[in-house]
Amino acid sequence: MTKGILLLHGPNLNLLGTRQPEVYGSTRLADIDAAVKRHVSPFDIELRAAQSNHEGALVDSLHEARNWADGVVFNPGAYTHTSLALRDAIVAIELPVIEVHLSNVHGREAFRHQSLLAGVCLGQIAGFGWQGYILAVDALLRRWGMLDEPAAAAT
Numbered sequence: 053m054t055k056g057i058l059l060l061h062g063p064n065l066n067l068l069g070t071r072q073p074e075v076y077g078s079t080r081l082a083d084i085d086a087a088v089k090r091h092v093s094p095f096d097i098e099l100r101a102a103q104s105n106h107e108g109a110l111v112d113s114l115h116e117a118r119n120w121a122d123g124v125v126f127n128p129g130a131y132t133h134t135s136l137a138l139r140d141a142i143v144a145i146e147l148p149v150i151e152v153h154l155s156n157v158h159g160r161e162a163f164r165h166q167s168l169l170a171g172v173c174l175g176q177i178a179g180f181g182w183q184g185y186i187l188a189v190d191a192l193l194r195r196w197g198m199l200d201e202p203a204a205a206a207t
């Protein structure tokens with residue numbers, strides 16, 4: 053049966069490619085979305101990507117995901133560090149959400165070390181650039197038995 057994944061991007065991520073490329077890389081958001089779509093194309097996955105600079109719109113996207121998605125890969129941008137509303141939305145929708153950051157937030161300014169969201173997410177991936185989205189999607193595919201476990205885990 054088809055599984056749905058929402059790939060959700062928060063504020064300022066529409067500027068990827070030109071925004072501090074030394075921190076966030078030079079790949080544009082549209083190219084990241086396309087790469088993730090290509091990555092899931094061999095699987096029975098419906099992937100929808102969305103980006104918003106507005107906290108409430110991100111809350112709405114999470115709520116809507118309840119109607120069609122089975123998991124969410126979410127880069128909440130700076131709202132990671134501030135948003136109780138997004139935390140409550142993640143709890144409310146009862147879907148597995150994986151928090152992704154392009155940069156290693158733990159090696160940056162102290163105010164980026166705290167995530168209000170990570171504790172209610174399935175997990176957090178940070179510091180691997182856009183490949184982090186692929187790692188997150190793979191974690192969902194494994195959870196759903198659509199990808200083999202790594203060999204070491206099978207022994």
Ligand code: DQA
Nearest residue numbers: 064128129130153154155164
């Ligand atoms: C980010 C990290 C956040 O601290 C920052 O506000 C962003 C991007 C990342 O992907 O590394 O906008 O989420």
